[in-house]
Amino acid sequence: MARTVNIVVVGVGGQGLLTLSRILAEAAMARGLDALAAETHGLSQRGGTVIVHVRIGDEVHAPLIPLGGADYILSTELSETVRYLSYANRGTKVITNTKVILPALPGLVKPIEPREVLEWLRSKVGKGNLYTIEASDIAAGLGAPQSTNMVVLGAATPFLKDVLDLGYLEKRVARVGRGRIRELNLEAFRRGISYVCERYGVCL
Amino acid sequence: MSLARTIGRESGKELLLGNEAIARGAIEAGVAVAAAYPGTPSTEIVEALARVAKDLGIYVEWSTNEKVAFEVAYAAATAGARSLTAMKHVGLNVAADPFFSSAYTGVEESFVIVSADDPGMWSSQNEQDNRIYGLHAYIPVIEAPRPKDLKDVTKAAFELSSELKHPVMLRSTTRLSHTRVVVELGPIRRPVTRGRYIKNPSKYVLVPAHARRMRKELVEKWGRIERRLEDFPFNAVEGEGKQLIVASGVSYSYVREALEYLGLWGRVKVLKLSTPVPLPRKLVLRAVEGVEKILVVEELEPVVEDQLKRVLFDEGVRVEVRGKDLVGYLYEMTLDRALSAVAKFLGVDYTSPEPLVTEVPSFVPSRPPQLCPGCPYRPLFYVLRRIANMIATRRGKELEPIFTGDIGCYTLGMNPPFYAQDTTICMGASIGFANGLSHVLGDRLVIAVIGDSTFFHAGIPPLVNAVYNGAPFLVVVLDNRITAMTGHQPHPGTGMRATGEEAPAIRIEDVARAVGVEFVEVVDPFDLKTMQRKIMEAVDYIAEHRKPAVVVVRRACALLAVARARAAGFEIPRYVVDLDKCTGCGICYTAFACPAISQLSLKDKRAIIDPELCTGCGVCAVICPFDAIRPEKEYDKEKWESFWR
Structure with missing residues (x-):
């Protein structure tokens, strides 16, 4: 490959975005590629907004993706997808969870309806570039609400199959968490893969 | 953490966090002692070293603050052990005293000071360029041009320090420290953990008579250091042309991508600079040969630009130098910023990918960080807000208590609905500020809110001051058993050391009583009624006795409880x-x-x-x-x- 693949990973602190991004970068390395993942730490993790810049290529120098420079936006929370849409350009594929998590700022935050946010996104992101997934519902259905990140990772995998070592990826996901959580994470990951294949025809 | 997976390996690749890459570089260089106080974005360096300390047989500690950490590592280096201390940029303010002295005395073996600066203030109270500290104190500063260079640059910093017998600052930034990067593992130098102290008071006792002599030696040594950096392995002149771009530290990676984007990589001369302080004169003169104009790209202050202009002026080289006028001072470097400066400098047009949108629509809620669900600080702030409202209602709005805050998760108590932080200045300033305010505000109550780790770091001297000088205010110490903000490092009250073994747990209430505070209570924040009653008792005590009172609010961090x-x-x-x-x-x-x-x-x-x-x-x-x-x-x-x- 010649061109660097730029992936902007966004969501809310506590949703496991660092784990998701790190696994992406590791799976790219396992494929023999260079990878960088610029994380958000500290204050931002306390339920704040989180953005991780993941860059994969033959040789990647700089940590940050410029505005309009993302090839993919992966999101675990719908309003965060909107917040970081300035990283997208007309060709960017946006893969997003449909759940909205409202910050607890009484009096300052008006509740928003996911449906309205989705409509707005559809009006901005070109047809064929927006891939929504009910990742939180899928994870909750498995009895593992905290595996939402793995559903989103699974959903992104078919898109990124050319830059990731898929065998490594599956083994790595199976090492996230302990005990029963491990199995659930792997299942959540697989559900993400099959979801985008069945609904959007993007398959491994 | 991934660093543990690299122990015992001397080849192959591993994806490491930038800070782990620094730790790995230190290990490959044979580090024997590491000490730090946690602070974003520096924390994971010593945290990673602590996790592998036993396997390597090296000594690693969390110290009570940066000054102590600095002295621990500095001392070890004077006894021949290769050592490292790491801190966030403002941590060096705390450690500035020994920092300046260390340049005077020098050391016997490698002493590397990692300063992790935070351009963009992702997790800090200010934006501070610690390369200037190097200039001020006569300590050379080394930077990595790209995340992937961090490990080897660290190793080179150790070798340089050992050779010069002088402290060396390795300056990182948030984006270097917190980027995961593919690292090629190299051979590990066996650490020499047993030091040897050779007495030399004329060198290590900084009385004026010695210091005057050493000041002179230091200025001479600085010239030698500058010459030594000319061929530092991570400095390079790349490409050719009549225009020169000097790129310092991580800015190099952006300049390189900007030139690649413009299709000009190789057709413009680039000075990749990883030794911004002191600027190597001959290297600069070599780079500017035949050059008609120069652009300096660096984050924050014009440290390289100013030195460069002086060198050129002294040497009679008259070329146009652009820098901060095109690059700007504020925040961290980005590709957009580098691209715009480089294009303007070269006089070329470019089109960048057009963002789909340029503004965040108003329906997207602002999402400032907040106290986690289950955080034991939340019930405390809930009660403090109730007490403040009660006092304001009973005694008038002008007597509503003032909350002097501090650095930690609890700074988030400033947010609605609690509004329980009126000041946050620096580590320990909650109690320091309360001292000053309580002397000028009559009977308006001042409540200092400080965390457990911060209390040990810088809260004790101002508490002693309050007892000594009779300052009437309430200190609430939030004891969640751990340094939570930076990701759960143990502290002197935790009962555990950095490397996991048990330690005496120093109790905050014991410290308060020992320094003479008469009203000291310990409460559980989940028992809201008792907590409220005890705090009100403290308020009455302060009003009656005009002395300080301490309430320790104790319950483990929710993230810790859930993890356990x-x-x-x-x-x-x-x-x-x-x-x-x-x-x-x-x-x-x-x-x-x-x-x-x-x-x-x-x-x-x-x-x-x-x-x-x-x-x-x-x-x-x-x-x-x-x-x-x-x-x-x-x-x-x-x-x-x-x-x-």
């Missing part, structure tokens, strides 16, 4: 709202403001608890006036409670 429970295979209880009982009063999601609770829908104000976020603390069930919140199912309360100690 998970490790023990204990299922985290979840709480649910009984919608038949809920009246939609909203106390749980407005006045208490737990992020896991929200209103059911736009129209239905009744509460709902998000199972993805609930940590099972159960405090919402205590504060609910209608008894409408209960655990989803029964659980072992005693066992669950044991994880919160």
